[in-house]
Amino acid sequence: MNDALPAIKTLFEPASVAVIGASTKPSKIGHKIVENIVAGGYPGRLYPVNPSGGEVFGRPIVATLSAIPGPVDMAVIAIPAKGVFAAVQECAAKGVRQVVIITSGFSEVGNLEEERRIVDYARRHGMRVLGPNIFGLYSSTVSLNATFGPADICRGNVAIVTQSGAIGIAMIGKTKVENIGLSAIISCGNKADLDESDLLEYLVDHEPTHIVLMYIEGVNHGDRLLATLARVTMKKPVIVIKSGRSKRGAMAAASHTGSLAGADDVFDAVVRQSGVIRAESIQEGLDWCKFLANSAPPLGRQTVIITNGGGVGVLATDACEKYGVDLFDDQKVLAAAFAKACPAFGSFKNPVDITGGATAADYEACLQVALARDDLHAVICLGCETAVFNAAAFTEIIRRVHPGYRARKPVVFSLVGGEEIEHCIRVLRAENIPIFNDVYPAVACLGALYAQYRYTHHPPGPPAVPQLDVAAIRQVITGVRAERRRFLLAHEAQAVMRAAGVPMPQSRLARTIPEAVAHARQIGFPVVMKVVSKDIIHKSDAGGIALNLENDQEVIEAYESILHRCRQHKPDALIEGIEVVEMVDRRVETIVGARQDAAFGPIVMFGLGGIYVEVMKDVTFRSFPLDQRTVDEMISSIRSYPLLLGVRGEEKKDIGAVAAAIIKVGGILTQCPDISDIEINPLIVNDEGDGVKAVDVRILLTQPKEDGK
């Protein structure tokens, strides 16, 4: 996709635009697009195209692209679906570089074939395609409003990328109402060619864009998206609203867009891993955008709450915990800092309670203290309407104080009260002061800022690349493929683990009773014995396992009875032998898995074994590659993590060895893309320093291509 970058620049900064389907009739989308381009003051060359001819907004309509004298960088196509392919052929003939297909009626209604035909043709002829099924795009760099949405878009520093056209158009209106300026807004619709990653490639270095807001329903090339997001989020915050959180919502999203919604817990984990801040609702997303677009970054984590009401102070304290905002706790420092500014009867704890008697002047004094001090890094200023609270005076004070701190320290305000308070909020919001009529949304904004702060201050390190004997693994794969299997047998899976250096219980294959006894003596009693046969998948059911064998005699008896039971269970089973295995003390059992996720590529999974995963759903996911810090954080994120730290007087477990195993398993999937699934269950974790042992390993290869899938 090396050709993506120049084309993507053409999309955002075309020197000339043709609108195919430009119409003299105001009811037509092509008419509206020309109107918006003209009204938006696009300085490039604009060519309305329509065989009917005529004139639109003072521009002559040309009959065909070929009739245009100069070059055309971008063609916006707004004609019925059946004519789009021919239009794209025309574009190719004209040497257009970027095609924007507004038209709907393609994959989103099941018409995947025509969409593919168009995109394949365009790509073969050196063009990139945005859409189809979109409302177009706005790019502030060249003042281009090539949408059929509202004409008046405020210029600013927020870029919006949306999969849903309807939400995009609605957001244009909402950003206007909320006084949020846009650097760009792009609808990517069916994402038949260009997708979010391509658009982010442009936005990452786009100076005017300080923050990106995305609305996503489904993801196609998730691994690329994650890598791109990780680059963008280190430079500018990315807020994502993804619908389809619920099972039913995911179904609705899939039926609506045709793209893969995927499990929301996986999506959530991996985009956060890439530094994304996730909002739930449209309003939340826009609130956070506006705040992050206008606020100074914090210099530290010590936040102080100033309030004239204990009740809202407590609500804000709750909200701080919910949104990950740390409150400054040094009572002595607070008392010294606020003693002079805080009225009598006030409290210097955090929340600093300046009491219901506080006037606007008291607020000003306390705000000045909080803003001036280097040990306070963010301020939450709350007010309840009282008899002495003068909303007009408060408005003036905020206006006076604001310019001084705007560039230095993040502050949020929340006021609760009647019409005067609401008026004050409306006035200050219009001036881009982050003030809200409830406590939670105010604190949530600060929470979003601190999420960005934490990520950029502790970014992932260089990815851990495990040393694997890839050749050995490939040899195993070749053998399995030769037998047209997808499941690896136990000894094959063990060979893969050995090649990756994941420790396993000692194990030897015996084909005779004396061999079994010799192996057991070498391994050391007690041992476990298991039948080895391609024809017996469920060994327990077949009586193919014997546990806790403590001496020669028990090994001999087990050998005979396993063979006897398995032959009874499946008389025609080909039995390769019996595996003699070290008996592992079952300390803490974990599950480590990895799979090629349809949306996100290699994904690793970790959880405590058995019931914890199956019943308690206590699992966590990350995308691969992983760095050491992220894998440590992954392990500690499960609820049952205390079991690894050691509870009830038990020793701490070897968490480092678990991390190593996770990295190795993810590495196998990345370096050997023939493998689609690995599950170690259980991975026994011993006390710290004593490592882990992969007791049971299940490995699956990808569907072979000749299967046609």
Next chain:
Amino acid sequence: MNDALPAIKTLFEPASVAVIGASTKPSKIGHKIVENIVAGGYPGRLYPVNPSGGEVFGRPIVATLSAIPGPVDMAVIAIPAKGVFAAVQECAAKGVRQVVIITSGFSEVGNLEEERRIVDYARRHGMRVLGPNIFGLYSSTVSLNATFGPADICRGNVAIVTQSGAIGIAMIGKTKVENIGLSAIISCGNKADLDESDLLEYLVDHEPTHIVLMYIEGVNHGDRLLATLARVTMKKPVIVIKSGRSKRGAMAAASHTGSLAGADDVFDAVVRQSGVIRAESIQEGLDWCKFLANSAPPLGRQTVIITNGGGVGVLATDACEKYGVDLFDDQKVLAAAFAKACPAFGSFKNPVDITGGATAADYEACLQVALARDDLHAVICLGCETAVFNAAAFTEIIRRVHPGYRARKPVVFSLVGGEEIEHCIRVLRAENIPIFNDVYPAVACLGALYAQYRYTHHPPGPPAVPQLDVAAIRQVITGVRAERRRFLLAHEAQAVMRAAGVPMPQSRLARTIPEAVAHARQIGFPVVMKVVSKDIIHKSDAGGIALNLENDQEVIEAYESILHRCRQHKPDALIEGIEVVEMVDRRVETIVGARQDAAFGPIVMFGLGGIYVEVMKDVTFRSFPLDQRTVDEMISSIRSYPLLLGVRGEEKKDIGAVAAAIIKVGGILTQCPDISDIEINPLIVNDEGDGVKAVDVRILLTQPKEDGK
């Protein structure tokens, strides 16, 4: 508290009110209260009282209460704290029935003694006290605005009870802005005498009040509150905003109000058990109030979403799952219902997607279908701004359709877009149409309505009253008290369990080796043996336990070695004998507990044993008494519930026997208030029909009174 009711009527409907501290100075609270009472049009007799005399709002100020000619029902006291006691004495002399103490400076700043002195005096003289540390109260029944908050309160059907004065005053303003009418608003402040329960006693039968909104920080007499709430919620919805959810928030609440915040998970569980709907933020609480105050109750659970944008449809689907709104699922019925009304290319699935081309007329057609059908019980109507969406026409349609369905079917609207959309929302909200500028708050309102629906349609049944041998339990308690202990010894705890009918493993006390052998034979091998001694608390540490004894010889050896080890461990221990206990097959281990909660009285607790409770925090609480349905729901509410249903091919466990044990344990606490704590850990649960066994039981008595605590 039988005297509460008549006094509480006096509080809300006094025939005469004196304001002690009425002042001619506009800066004084007493001045503002007289102003509000006069402006509010209170028809009763109003007496401003102040030794300084003068006139206020055309009323002469009398010097003392005694100078008032007629009776005084209620006295509002707004003078400095040091004069309040004397004023209350005056009230008693005058025969005042209800004292409202606005003044602060009592228990909330540590001055508990003066507060107690005032309340004790008032109660001894037949008066009830509201406050201190409040903003007063408004009661629509007698048009009494005895607050120092805003003068203009809209009359309506929402009653607000708030612990925080500042939030209360702010809410008065906010209700005005939001066009929410109030039937009453009362601040209860320090709750030195009257608390939320007293106020609810009045509101439960108060015709004008259709819904109650409460802001709570801490609870004092929680058991009474729960019982009162349960009665109110069957008649009218109660929405509670409780702050102090977070650990730090709870600390802040405690320091701010002096009342017991308690663990939020306990509060949350027990108020929901009483039918309360819990809101997180002030805005959420007010949104829900307004919706429930104005909406028809649903006749069933089948909700349909109508939308012109797939994206917002998916967001609404997610929100439905979050807020417990059930979507109607019969595709055939939906297709038949909407085929005619829905435009071409629309989707009849739920969300019903009428496409971005939908006009206001299309909305009207689909809304009429959804509203007319008896099989659709609630409607979520969503709109995104599009080129063809005419906000003015939409406004008119809603206005036209609304009167017809208002009384019959709940509907919520959400529109996302620009200034025209926002204008439409403002206009319709002012007419009490539930329309929002985002999807989540709209669906959340419907969720609150359905929470009320579910509770009132499946209310708790009659409380289960377990049959206990209370006399036998009292006898045990008497014995323990005589020895000045609080911990019950094992055999005492077992006697309590026997008296309650909670099954235990068979157990017999042996004082000699032949006795031990005889007991073991009778019980049946294998057995467990445990030392019995008041002086040995931790039996395992002392070597006082032997497990899995399979024959006479092992019993003999165990007897000797237990004695030997315990004497080594604690030479002066008085050993009563050795308990021989049936060895129980450890199926599923659970914990059943009960305790006298400082805030809520008898509370029962249930969870799966060991790690599940300790590490996974997978426990649930309910207040006692419990009905059968609630205890069943309690058991099924833990995350690890599938383990009781049987996973991995295991049999279903005896859940009924668990429920019986929970009811018995709660019954012991209720019927024997000397017992403060019971913990059965583990309660082994066998397969269905095979019951439970309480293996280890820990019982604690209340702190004896002579300890002075």
